Amino acid sequence: MSGGHGSLRTRRFRFENRVALPILLFEYFVNCSMPFLVTARKYRPASFTEIVAQDHVVHTLLNSIRLNRIAHAYLFCGPRGVGKTTTARIFAKALNCPNAKDGEPCNACDTCREITEGRSIDVIEIDGASNNGVDQVRTIRDSVRFMPVRDKYKMYIIDEVHMLTKEAFNALLKTLEEPPAHALFVFATTEPHKLLPTVLSRCQRHDFKRITVENIVRQLSDICGKEGIAAADTALFAIAKKGDGSMRDAESIFDQVVAYAGAELTYDIVREVLHLVDEEVYFRMTDLIATHDSRGGFALSEDVVMSGHDIQDFLVGLEEHFRNLLVVRSTGEARLIEASEETRSRYAREAERFADGDLLRLLKLTADTMQAV
Numbered sequence: 159m160s161g162g163h164g165s166l167r168t169r170r171f172r173f174e175n176r177v178a179l180p181i182l183l184f185e186y187f188v189n190c191s192m193p194f195l196v197t198a199r200k201y202r203p204a205s206f207t208e209i210v211a212q213d214h215v216v217h218t219l220l221n222s223i224r225l226n227r228i229a230h231a232y233l234f235c236g237p238r239g240v241g242k243t244t245t246a247r248i249f250a251k252a253l254n255c256p257n258a259k260d261g262e263p264c265n266a267c268d269t270c271r272e273i274t275e276g277r278s279i280d281v282i283e284i285d286g287a288s289n290n291g292v293d294q295v296r297t298i299r300d301s302v303r304f305m306p307v308r309d310k311y312k313m314y315i316i317d318e319v320h321m322l323t324k325e326a327f328n329a330l331l332k333t334l335e336e337p338p339a340h341a342l343f344v345f346a347t348t349e350p351h352k353l354l355p356t357v358l359s360r361c362q363r364h365d366f367k368r369i370t371v372e373n374i375v376r377q378l379s380d381i382c383g384k385e386g387i388a389a390a391d392t393a394l395f396a397i398a399k400k401g402d403g404s405m406r407d408a409e410s411i412f413d414q415v416v417a418y419a420g421a422e423l424t425y426d427i428v429r430e431v432l433h434l435v436d437e438e439v440y441f442r443m444t445d446l447i448a449t450h451d452s453r454g455g456f457a458l459s460e461d462v463v464m465s466g467h468d469i470q471d472f473l474v475g476l477e478e479h480f481r482n483l484l485v486v487r488s489t490g491e492a493r494l495i496e497a498s499e500e501t502r503s504r505y506a507r508e509a510e511r512f513a514d515g516d517l518l519r520l521l522k523l524t525a526d527t528m529q530a531v
Contacts, residue, residue: 197409201381203244204265211373215364223261229362231334231343235350236366239404242346246315250281254309280309286318295326299333302341311342319345320352327354334360368403371496391498392425435472440479448511469531477524483509484517
């Protein structure tokens with residue numbers, strides 16, 4: 159059967175393509191427009207076992223759940239980016255999850271998903287910086303009396319709680335001291351010294367510690383494996399050191415470097431992106447000092463300045479370099495140095511060229527220069 163418009167099979171083929179093509183294009187553009195999720199959110203811990211380097215806090219919270227010794231108010235304090243708010247969310251899931259096992263949430267039920275996504279009716283997260291007045295606290299005080307809609311506990315997680323005014327704290331004191339049995343408060347802060355003693359006395363305090371370079375490197379290495387990124391140890395150590403004890407900061411820096419380099423990270427790439435002073439410069443400096451090469455020292459100083467590096471940043475790195483050498487001289491080992499094994503071995507060899515007194519004088523000279531600049 160044929161005609162001006164082709165056979166039945168041809169017309170069907172054209173019709174199916176007219177239907178299928180828009181669908182394929184729609185799926186393509188939807189997939190291409192999927193929003194990028196930063197590493198700090200994508201790999202945010204979802205259970206107690208995933209929390210990095212805060213074992214003392216995790217152990218206490220897990221035991222309190224297992225022994226049913228739940229306090230009515232907790233204070234999580236410590237540097238930024240070490241897991242305070244994340245731990246509060248996991249704690250909220252563990253207490254309310256109907257399928258929790260040995261204190262760990264299932265992360266599959268509606269309760270867990272809603273708390274993770276920040277849309278739970280019974281677990282309310284509040285930013286203390288923007289809700290720091292008496293009126294906001296009165297709203298909390300009025301609502302805390304009502305029973306949870308579905309979960310076991312009605313929890314209030316207040317971040318940056320030190321930003322609350324004195325009047326707001328005073329309005330919260332009575333509720334904080336004797337809340338209803340279904341209510342629980344978790345405060346998170348980087349500055350616990352700003353809280354009133356009357357507030358501190360009503361909370362169970364947990365101090366989060368800075369995350370070591372080794373722990374950050376281990377976490378970044380695990381993320382690289384999941385993302386299919388090849389990263390040199392020296393590159394990850396440079397990122398971890400720049401993070402300065404904060405996992406969130408280190409992961410943000412990691413995203414920046416990956417955006418520049420793609421799927422392969424080297425130390426030179428990290429140094430270029432973050433504009434770091436190459437560690438080779440510091441080893442050259444100590445070599446020039448050991449050989450009394452003052453002319454080379456002036457040339458090296460000129461190179462640092464002409465490269466656009468901040469003098470204070472260079473001096474901070476130089477001070478750390480001398481301190482690392484002194485650590486090796488004093489302890490006889492490089493284990494305490496936060497660096498790759500290759501760099502530690504190099505420090506062990508370099509330290510043999512100096513006496514303890516020489517390194518102490520160099521440290522003092524560097525510190526004095528930092529004060530003078």
